[in-house]
Amino acid sequence: MSTVKKYDAIVIGGGHNGLTAAAYLGRAGKKVLVLERRYILGGAAVTEEIFPGFKFTVCSYVVSLMKPNVMRELMLPKFGLELLPLESTLTPLDNDYLLRTADADQTYREIARHSRKDAETYMRFGPAMGQIGMAVRPILETIAPNAIRPSLSDLGALKKLMNHFQSLSSEQFEYLTKLMTMSSADFLDEWFEFEPLKATMSASGIIGTFMGPKSPGSAYVMLHHYMGDIDGAFRAWGFQRGGTGAVSMAIARSAEHFGADIITEAPVEKVIVKNGRAVGVALENGDEYSSDMVISGLDPKQTFLNMVDESDLPSDFVTDIKNFRIRGSSGKVNLALDALPNFTCLPGDGHHLRGAISISPSYDHLERAYDDAKYGNFSQEPFMDMILPSVLDPEMAPPGKHVMSCFVQYAPYDIKGGWDDTKREAFGDAVINTIARYAPNIKDIILHRQVLTPADMEKTFGLTEGNIFHGELTLQQLFSMRPAVKWADYSTPIKNYFQCGSGTHPGGGITGSPGEMAAKKILGIWS
Amino acid sequence: MSRFDIIVVGGGLNSLVTASMLGKAGKKVLVLEARDQIGGLASTSEFAPGFKCNDINDVVKWIDPRVMKQLNLESYGLELHSPDLVRIALDTQGQHIVFHRDPNETADSIANHSEKDAKAWKAFTEYIDNLTYFLEKLYELTPPKLPNIGLKEAFSMRAMLSPIRRHGTRGLVDFMRVAPMMMPELMDEWFENELLRAGVSTAGIHHLSFGPFAAATGLNLLHQHVHSKGVFHNVHFIKGGTSELPNAVKLAAESVNVEIRTNSKVSAIHVENGVCSGVTLESGETFQADQVVSGLDPQNTFIKLVGPPKLNPTFATQLRNINYRGSTARIHFALNALPEIKGVTEDQMGTIFSASPSIEYLERTSDSVKYGRLSENPFVEFSIPSILNPTFAPNGKHVLSATIQYAPYHLRGMNWSEELKNKLKNNVVNVLGNYIPEISSLIESSLVLSPVDLERQFGLTEGNLNHGEMTLDQFLFMRPTISTAQYKSPIENLYLCGPGTHPGGGLHGANGFNAAREILK
Amino acid sequence: MSFKNPFTAETQLKLSPFFERTSKLNESQEWKRWSGYLAATQYELTHDNEYFAIRTKAALLDITPLYKYIIEGPDAQRFLDRLVTRNIQICKVGQVMYTPWCDEHGKQIDDGTVQRLSENKFRITSAEPNLEWIETNSAGMDLSVSDDSKTTASLALQGPNSRAILNAVASDLLDSLKFFWMMDTQFGDIPVSISRTGYTGDLGYEIWMNPKDALAVWDLLLEKGKPYGITPTGLQALDIARIEAGLILLDVDYISTRHAIIESRKSSPYELGLGWAVKLKKKDFIGKKALKAEVDRGSEWAFVGIEIEWDSFEKLHREAGLAPGLPCTAWRKSTPLYKGNEQVGYATSGTWSPILKRYIALAHVKTEYAKENTELDFELKVEHFRKLTPARIVKTPFFDPERKRSCPQ
Structure with missing residues (x-):
């Protein structure tokens, strides 16, 4: 069957970046x-009612990195973007806890219970990181130049960045260099002394990454997570009302508002390439659509090794893509609960349940979890970042009931012997047992549980190895090297074939940034 | 005054x-x-009556030309001995990988394990050589004062243009790509055989407190190969110690x-x-x-x-x-005879040996650093300096000097007591025993230099050699x-x-x- | 006449050991946060009486939220000399010195008092926590640092009758205690230290005690002070008094370099009118090099007192059909100052001085406009519209009674 309508551009994949690109082009x-491909939009940012009445933010669960200009320009609030603040971070400890809240005095007092010095330093740390975030932002907002043969505009962009860096203070530059190269543990050790505080903060450096807090390079991932802002406040985390799927839906509605057509359950088989030029796509069901431009929101391996033939690509590029590291390291456990979990350290209901709950009592806890994964097992006592969406948004669960979202590390994709049902359930049990250590009632209140391994995520969401960032955020896979040198500006060796997923600069998270910048790049070519 | x-x-x-x-x-x-x-670290001393050792370094990797x-x-008597055989990565079964100055000979040795890897070897050594050229130039410069780099400083960095002219911007990009890499990433791109992957990775963790899974072990690997003229694992012994x-x-x-x-x-x-x-x-x-x-x-x-x-x-x-976090120890053994290493001929003895069976082995032993304990199965690199310098030991006797990773300076719940040093020595002897079955019976005496000893004797903070x-x-x-x-x-x-x-x-x-x-x- | 309202509330904020009393006395239940503590804004429904207590009777303030550190050991004096800009070597036992301290770029971090408790023991007070700064910079010196913030409670008794009250309570007479000196004494059998210091620019004392004695001390003072008009006083009244005294407040009149974020927000002691407290002749101290360089090239900014001229101020209001709108409390909103069309400075806090009957403010101005009697224009809003009105640079303290420093004999 052939197509009736010709499009200016076709976006493969209705994840949030694909939708963002579509919305910008439509605009x-x-x-x-x-x-x-799926029946539902959003890619890794979806909300699904897996059990009746219980809505799970199946994969990604918080929003912090969404670019403010994307929210404004695509009029997302009009289409349903409603971010509720996650006010605090609770780290349960065996006989105590660490709590950080939105209030400076309270946070000072809570940290000072453990270390007065850290409480003081913490007040300096936030603004210092905010400054670094500001310093990095121009890089994130620059289309990565071609490092092999820079164009004139690439050189202009580089010059601008150079000038920007020269304007930084020596101190800022020092911190920035350290953040780009150190382990998050080493970086935090320079500031703080209370280990649960350091471990919890360092956990931002391992999320979505196959590294431990003591692995050099993890500090950059921590910085990546610090660059999020909501309403101008750095490091502000939010929960989307209705789950992160509602963010995708808001972008989808915005795209439709700007005239985009969106078809679900339409898996693309191949990009049609003629004479080195993308001219359309063929679906698995045989339908074909033609267009001037094809944009892939999939990860680089899918985009280049699945959607097109290797023979259409230069061999060194194929090598680069094959060498591009995408490692699955995290799992997700979603729980439907009969009641609220009761934490031994802070019993009962309270403000602390409105924020994130981090199972990160020490570096050792995180490193042991990492060691398990390094050698091919899931963590026996994993690191977890948990939230209770139903506390923030009662509509996520039936009245009086709750849902709990647990992001879990580590669950390596390459587990010894491969993932199967037994291992999945054993992994789920390890998660529940770890939670039960701090909230013993958890086992009694679980009504349903959904366990997602990286293999499940690959299967369900089409994420290679189940990696939520479409590729490791290591130094050699950033900026002009993401996903491959020469092709980091969203273009590809195939004419009219573009990429816009998290595997491109500036990387993963619900940012909308790769989608926005890819669209801007394409519009620049068209104009 | x-x-x-x-x-x-x-x-x-x-x-x-x-x-x-x-x-x-x-x-x-x-x-x-x-x-x-x-x-300092280039000293030679008598550690047991009649036995001498190079306290810390048996070889130099490169000397600034x-x-x-x-x-x-040279006019002041410096004589370098650059062996044809630069390293042997030991295999418990005696199927060692022998690294030669000539990559083709190394490839022959690798071929016993993997034809594919043997084919890739020469290209790999050339790849690394090209990248080290960037470091060679960089090492001659005084680092710029960042971020306020002026025209003058930028001009002083112009020497960096020559490697770019020679290897193109792609060379620079490859350098920027490899330097921050971890060993398994680099190895995944080149080799499949575990003994070879680990044998190469040892260059990335040399004198480091991190294991091969640490980012930027790529940089350390390149650092070991500056001025090596394409010889992977290049070493020079110094005549007389x-x-x-x-x-x-x-x-x-x-x-x-x-x-x-x-x-x-x-x-x-x-x-x-x-x-x-x-x-x-x-x-x-x-x-x-x-x-x-x-x-x-x-x-x-x-x-x-x-x-x-x-x-x-x-x-x-x-x-x-x-x-600082020194994590390297040295042990010198006075031996009553030349040890026999399974699968190594006597004319191959004057080189560096490495006990590094797999990357996982190296990584597991490095885990000891973060938990502040001793490696049970350490990574051991050793040589027998008395072969090149007969004066190091009485007639017929020999010295075996081993470099051990990881022996962390910062320990938890214990300190570098004589007892612990003894334990370390036993662990090392056990590892050596895999390759030199009769090692225990050869040892006359020994000297263990823990990071704390290195700190005390050589004024090295936390025993860090770098x-x-x-x-x-x-x-x-x-x-x-x-x-x-x-x-x-x-x-x-x-x-x-x-x-x-x-x-x-x-x-x-x-x-x-x-x-x-x-x-x- | 009294309306008894049962009032119970819970709080996450810290409570001083005096809270049991102060909370019951606070008729307005207006509180401010001060270093994470609940601190009374005012006790009565308006603050006027409390202000006049400071200037005409005796005001009692809970100043426990101040940060306090004890520095003790053979190197304590050497360390403090490295830390602060004043010369601590000449500070005698029993003496107190007010001093700023700076980062290595000569920009001010905080200010407070240093009390020499004994040859090798000092207490330093500060507006913000300084433990980290003190500890990191005392590395390699033979001393110990302890956080005294919670182990010592403190009250300020300020006003012309304060000495009489203390004489009635304490076992020793305070008649010979000189300005910026301190003494140990007892209230009955309660040991206290009394320093002749304060933040009002009046005759006044600060009383340092063990928190367990806090309520007993409070009760004694209120009881014996009653005939002298002792008045529990909140921060509102204090703010007016400290502006009259020309005393700066951190985060209001200047921003600590610790959280200034940008360079232009930072100030050196010279730029805060504290040049007198910088002793460049003493040995190396933190910021010395930069401060010396600043002296050599001249400071860019100066910190001055200004008086908003009454006639023009009144006229602007009258033109709008209004009587002059005087601020009833001290304000802290940065207000531009102009010379011609150019903005040459900004006032950071100001107040109508009830005792002087003048409208005064503290301001940062470019050095060339900082000379006494320079006429500037002060921005104000009259009925929503911006106006300029003349203001004159004047000497501080605006109010400086002889009793502040004098002793009876």
């Missing part, structure tokens, strides 16, 4: 088609 | 290089060494009237209102000088000898944040701190010239050479 008056 | 133009604190290799270069420029220089012999040439070291290297430099120094005093431990560097004016010895003797250069590590130089109250708060914080970890965050303009990367410290007239500065550790003299250039500016 510029282009006719865009988005093709999503 | 005596007056000199310049006082050099410490008599290690870099200190001597700096002193010689300054002497050559007509300065009146005094070198003060705390120990009874010069040479500028130092060789400018100081004319490693101490002959500093001895040659000493002669060069004395030829330009540098005064060198041993047994002269500096107890304080004088600083008043941010200006350095001289030093005091432990004996109470004081010396005035226009400039003081320290070859010691930053901790010893600034915290111990200058004193925290004389440092500005930012600098003090930067110094406190330098990571005067600060060789990691990406302590590289180039960050080494040793962002404020001191140009060899000049924030204290007026006080300079650094040791391995704590760019380009880092190793017996190459590049630090001292660059430092002298800055001092003479």
Whole structure:
């Protein structure tokens, strides 16, 4: 069957970046088609009612990195973007706890219970990191130049960045260099002394990454997570009302508002390439759509090794893509609960349940969890970042009931012997047992549980190895090297074939940034 | 009280290089060494009656060619022995991988394990060689003062253009890609055989407290191969023992009237209102000088000898944040005979041996650092220096010197007692036993140098042989701190010239050479 | 006449050991946060009586939220001399010195008092926590640092009758205790230290005690002070008094370099009118090099007192059909100052002085406009519209009674 309508651009994948790109192109008056494999939009940012009445933010669960200009320009609040603040971070400890809240005095007092010095330092640390975030932002907002043969505009962009860096203070530059190269543990050791505080903060450096807090390079991932801001406040985390799927839906509605067509349950088989030029896509069901431009929101391996033939690509590029590291390291456990979990350290209901709950009592806890994964097992006592969406948004669960979202590390994709049902359940049990150590009632209140291994995520969401960032955020896979040198500006060796997923600069998280910048790059070419 | 133009604190290799270069420029220089012999980490000593060892380094990986040439070291008796066989990665079954100077011969040895890897070997050595060319140029430069780099500084970096001309921007990109890599990533791109993957990865973890899974072990691997002319695992032995290297430099120094005093431990560097004016010895003797250069590590130089109250708060914080964390130990064994290594012929014995069966083995042993315990199955690298230097042992007897990772300086719930050192030795003997079955019966006596011993005897903070970890965050303009990367410290007239500065550790003299250039500016 | 309202509430904020009393006395239940503590804004429904207590009777303030550190050991004096800008070597036992301290770039971090408790023991007070700064900069010195913030409670008794009250309570007479000196004494059998210091620019004392004695001390003072008009006083009244005294407040009149974020927000002691407290002749201290360089090239900014001229101020209001709108409390909103069309400075806090009957403010101005009697224009809003009105640079303290420093004999 052939197609009736010709599109200016087709976006493969209805994840949030694909939708963002579509919305931006639509906004510029282009006719865009988005093709999503699943029945639901959002990619890794979906909300699904897995058990009746209980809505799970199945995969990603918090929003912090969404770019403010994307929210404004795509009018996302109009289409349903409602971010509720996650006010605090609770780290349960065996006989105590660490609590950080939105209030400076309270946070000071809580940290000072453990270390007065850290409480003081913490007040300096936030603004210092905020400054570094500001310092990095221009890089994130620059289309990564071609490092092999820079164009004139690439050189202009580089010059601008150079000038920007020269304007930094020596201190800022020092911190920035350290953040780019150190382990998050080493970086935090320079500031703080109370280990549960350091371990919890360092956990930002391992999320979505196959590294431990003591692995050099993890500090950058921590910085990546610090760059999020909501309403201008750095390091502000939010929960989308209705779950992160509602963010995707808001972007989808915005794209539709700007004239995009969106088709779900439309898995793309191949990009049609003629004479080195992408001219359309063929679906698995045989349908074909033609367009001037094809944009892939999939990860680099899918985009280049699945969607097109290797023979259409230069061999060194294929090598680069094959060498691009995408490592699955995290799992997700979603729980439907009969009641609220009761933490031994802070019993009962309270403000602390409105924020994140981090199972990160020590570096050792995180490192042991990492060691398990390094050698091919899931963590026996994993690191977890948990939230209770139903406390923030009662509509996520039936009245009086709750849902709990647990992001779990580590669950390596390459587990010894491969993932199967037994291992999945054993992994789920390890998670519950770890939670039970701090909230013993958890086992009695679970009504349903959903366990997602990296293999499940690959299967369900099409994420290679189940990696939520479409590729490791290591130094050699950033900026002009993401996903491959020469092709980090969203273009590819195939003419009219572009990429816009988290595997491109500036990387993963619900940012909308790769989608936005890819669209801007394409519009620049068209104009 | 005596007056000199310049006082050099410490008599290690870099200190001597700096002193010689300054002497050559007509300065009146005094070198003060705390120990009874010069040479620091390049010293040789008797560890048991009749048995000598190279205390720390049996080999040098590379020597800065500028130092060789400018100081004319060969004319002062320096003789390098560069073996054809540079390393043997030991296999418990005797199927060793033998690394030769000639990549084709190495490939032949690899072919016993993997045809595919054997084919890739030559391309790999060329790839690494091309990348090290960037470091060679970089190592000759004084790091720029960032972020406020002016036109002048940018111009001084122009030497970096030549490798780009030679290898194109792709070469630079590859360099930027490989430097931050971890060993398994690099190995995944090239090789499949585990013995080879681990055998190559040992270069990435050499003298580091991290395992092969640490980012930027790529940089450390490249650092080991600067000026190696394409020879992977390149090494040079020094005839007469490693101490002959500093001895040659000493002669060069004395030829330009540098005064060198041993047994002269500096107890304080004088600083008043941010200006350095001289030093005091432990004996109470004081010396005035226009400039003081320290070859010691930053901790010893600034915290111990200058004193925290004389440092500005930012600098003090930067110094406190330098990571040392020595994790390497040395054990010297006096053997009553030449050991027999399964699958190694006698003519192959004069090389470096490495017990590194797999990357996972190396990584597991490195985990001991983060938990502050001893490796049960350590990574052991050893050589038998008495083969090249028969004077090292009585007739028919031999010395086996082993470098052990990981033996962390920071232990939890225990300290470096004699008992623990004994345990370490036993662990090492067990590992050696896999390859030298009769090793236990050969040992006459031994000497264990834990990181704490290294700290005490060689003045190395936390026993770190590189005067600060060789990691990406302590590289180039960050080494040793962002404020001191140009060899000049924030204290007026006080300079650094040791391995704590760019380009880092190793017996190459590049630090001292660059430092002298800055001092003479 | 009294309305008894049962009032119970819980709080996450810290409570001083005096809270049991102060909370019951606080008729307005207006509180401010001070270093994470609940601190009374005012006790009565308006603060006027409390202000006049400071100037005409005796005001009692809970100043426990101040941060306090004890520095003790053979190197304590050497360390403090490295830390602060004043010369601590000449500070005698029993003497107190007010001093700023700086980062190495000569920009002010905080200010407070240093009390020499004995040859090798000092207490330093500060507006913000300084433990980290003190500890990191005392590395390599033979001393111990302990946080005294919670182990010592403190009250300020300020006003012309304060000495009489203390004489009635304490076992020793305070008649010979000089300005910026301190003494140990007892209230009955309760040991206390009394320093002749304060933040009002009036005759006044600060009383340092063990927190367990806090309530007993409070009760004694209120009882014996009653005939002298002792008045529990909140921060509102204090703010007016400290502006009259020309005393700066951290985060209001200047921003600590610790959280200034940008360079232009930082100030040196010279730029805060504290040049007198910088002793460049003393040995190396933190910031000396930069401060010396600043003296050599001249400071860019100065800190001055200004008086908003009454006639023009009144006229602007009258033109709008209004009587002059005087601020009833001290304000802290940065207010531009102009010379011609150019903004040459900004006032950081100001107040109508009830005792002087003048409208005064503290301000940062570019050095060339800082000379006494320079006429500037002060921005104000009259009925929503911006106006300029003349203001004159005047000497501080605006109010400086002889009793502040004098002793009876």
